[in-house]
Amino acid sequence: MKTIQNGIINENPVFVLLLGLCSTLAITTRFENAYVMGICVTVVLIVSNFIISCIHKLIPTSVKTPVYIIIIATLVTILELLLQYYAKDIYDVFGIYLPLIVVNCIILGRALAVASKQNIWKSTLDGIGIGIGYTLALMAVATVREVLGNNTITFMDSLSTLTGYRSMYRVFPENNFIPMQFLVSPAGAFLVVGILMAIFNAIRRGGKHESN
Amino acid sequence: MKDYHNLIGPFQKSKNKTSTMMKHVLIALIPIIIFSFYKNGIVPYQHHLVDIWGLWYPIIFIAIGPIVTCLVELIAARFFLHKKNNDLKDYMQHSYAILPGLFLSLILPIHTPISVLIFGVCMATIIGKLVYGGFGNNIFNPALIGRLFVITTYATVIASKGGYLNSYELDTISKATPLSNVSTIEGIGSYETLVSPYGNLWNFFTGMIPGAVGETSALLCLVAFFYLTFQKVIKWRIPVFYIGTVWILTMLIGWLNGLGIWYPTFQILSGGLFFGAIFMATDPVTSPVSKNAQILDGIFLGILTVVFRYFTSYPEGVLTSILTMNMLVFVVEKIGLQCKQKDKRLVIIAVILVIMGFVAYQAGRLYQNHGESKDSNFEVINVKKVENQVIYTVSQKGNGGPITCEVTIQNDKIIKIEVIDHNETPNYYGLVENQHYIEQLIKEQDNLSELDTVSGATISSTALKKLAINTLQEYEESYEK
């Protein structure tokens, strides 16, 4: 349980470890994209952590990294094919960021740092924790960006081909609120991630100074 | 006798104080504030275009900026930095929070909604100043950061409420601010198209032209500049070299296109260049300290502004150049240190001259070919010949997209223009219709370039005018060979 909490708060991949920022900035234009990406990464992370912690003793150190990448790439390809078949709209929206999960620093980073060192149970738990942390972080960024930048919030739109359910809302009344469109642009993404990172770390440390 | 051993000298100090320097800046701004009140409050009120609330609105607008900045800093100091009582008072006295807020109010358009102003002020204080550690530690000019946020986020809102033009100007002057006007002119323009719509160059100099709340009056900025230089408060090399470089470059550009000395004067007096150069670029915290570096800073600012004005359609030339050079201050300082050695100095001067020459030449040449090339915003969709008439279906880029029209030409003259499709804002297009602009176009088709556009719907009416001109030109080239 503590491992999971650790993954969400003290070692949150986006706000503390600063990993996987590329997909964070690009994907979080809609709330739906964010949590779907989060789920994808979590699934890949858990399975890859599990597999790697099972077999890491069998892999010679010199070929460690390439082998991990092969494992992760295989998982991502499976995920890609599944999404392509079952949820084509999401597949189109993600575009290149789906294959880029392979080189998402979180997965390879955790593989090298945790999965190859801890036992199977701990690795899996770590995968769950980090994955949830990543998903929550992405959801937070996407909420800010979409609500303030576009005046909508999308719970389910592209997935509707899968679930048959659509849910998009306008948040503020249109006359009173002018959306800040720059938040949807990449510059706004950096700004939002930066500000949320500052707030998150300030609350986490509770005002105490921490050397990096 | 008390032991005063090892006190640190010197024991004679000058009477300079940071607070005195800031006071001088505030004093220098007072004439500008009064002028802004006159231009945006009193003049419209005299012409009965606004009520008593509109009379005092500029003063309120200018006052809100500094008040909100102080509040934001106070809240930040009290709750985030946990300063109390004397510490807090000392902090507030030495953070000089008033100035960024005041500057921000002065460089925003008059029709900025108050909520947007407050948003801009918060962004300016928080992201422009506090994030870096407060007064003295910021890299970027906070007022410019605030304006950047306001313009990128709320440009359309402000434009829809009237933009930069106050009520009097909306009524009398039919075009937008001088630099937006430049972007609608084909080619490099002439005295009649660039300057005359606003009066003459003296109007530009005193500031009776459309612009932001406080940045139009070059005369008052000059007065402030001399006052501040006399009081030894300002880094005078920066504005001198900034404005000088822009003047020289635009003079070269104008000379390449056969324009007289009014052209560089027009360029330096528009776009709020004087205000930006004298108050924003010389902000002590964000500008270089050594003499050579200040000269280089001014020159690079000038080059950047000219590049932004001529090679891009981005409207905020002065703002972007100043922010870019804020970022590059440490580079300029290093170059300035190298400048002290005679041989390196010559190399640097040569490089700068080459860059300036290159920029001027390229910008000048842009317009030399323009007269002959076709307007890229104009498109011929269809040509139909019916008996003795030629019916063109053409489109011209307007404000919101292409305006598609059917133009019927008979006996070498346009007899009918029918608008098939447009994406113009209904408010603006309504003005065009009310003025029966299309009838005017047909009536004045021999002298189309002299025809006025509709005030308040500049871009839409200009598009229609250009459509008529270009259709006629197309007809001439095809049929009158």
Place this chain on the structure above:
Amino acid sequence: MKGIKISSHKNLSENTFTIYNKPKYIYIPLIVGTDTDLTVLVKKDDYVCKGEMVARSKGKFSIPLHASVSGTVIGFEDKLYHNGTMIKSIVIENDFKERIEEKQNNVNTISSYSKEEFLETLKNAGILGMGGAGFPTYIKYETNGPIKTLVINAVECEPYITADDSLGVQKAGEILETIDAILEIFHIEKAIIAVKKNHKKLIHAFQKNIGTYVKIELKMVPDRYPMGWERLLVETVTGKTYQNLPIEVGVVVNNVSTIYAIYEALKYHKPLIERIVTITGDMIKHPTNVLVKVGTSIHEVIEFIGGMKRNKDIICIAGGPMMGVTLPNDEVIVTADMNALVVLKQQEEEIEHTCMRCGKCVQVCPAQIEPVLIKDAYQEKEALKTLNVNRCCECGLCSYICPAKIKVREYVRKAKETLRKDDPNERLS
């Protein structure tokens, strides 16, 4: 224009001096420059004559220290030296007989010295820079290259100090005679006496006598601080700039009081045993210049001229307010290189605020370096290497002018420390 005008407060002490030459005890601090490792030539209960050598420094230059009165050595004590520290000193009880070792005849024409004799006389008389630098004078003349110009520094740019001024007014004739002699001995083309253009009495004193001296020129320099700084003075007066020492461009600079000490050494074979000290400041009742014997305790002299206005809440500064050092009390010993004691009211400690990078320190720096950039990088050796830190003469104008009241000069001093730390042999220019 380099340097700036600062208030000079020189009207407190007039262009005259009084004499205090009857101290009961004389203290000779055993320190030459920064070197405290001296050979002591006397011991307790020895009788010394006036002008007798009592100590000398070891090593190549061998600078002597002389007794300024005749009397008995009664021991050794730690006394306050003008750099603020306590230095072991020889204590001599004055017998008021002014006895000298052997009477020598006065030299009639001091230009009759040869080069070697001149250098020998200066060395044995212990003549050193009396403007505060304390550099042994004979070394400046001990050069192989030709000396083209002799510059006499009568500028005295520090506020409050009028020691050189009062000496120059009284002894202008002797000073001119000495300059002329040096010009002959060393075959120097010309001499320039530099005086501030508002020191009317001094200018008048020189102009009265200068007519007969063809090779000596009186040049007036602007009333700016630090015009008396060697580098700035040479540039203003001759237009030449140099790397480390003025002899590179054939210039030798001497303080005007040092010239008078040379006169006394050449004419009367008298070593450097007395000098004029300016005792001034808002807290001194009657500020005056006083001719005292080297080794006198300032405390007695202050009593002699009327005392202080009050004893509490004051600061005593050895030297001037810009470059001087504060002292714990007024019992400091006059040495040949101490030219003033300034007693001011205690000043409130000013709070340092954030640097707003106004650039004023860069504008006023006479060495044309960037104090604010040095302040930002005072701990980073690599960055400091490009900033010419060692050109700083510590004049204090950067701290003087700073509107945020930052002690900029201290940062530059710390920067010098940083540069010196790993490089003990690095030369300070």
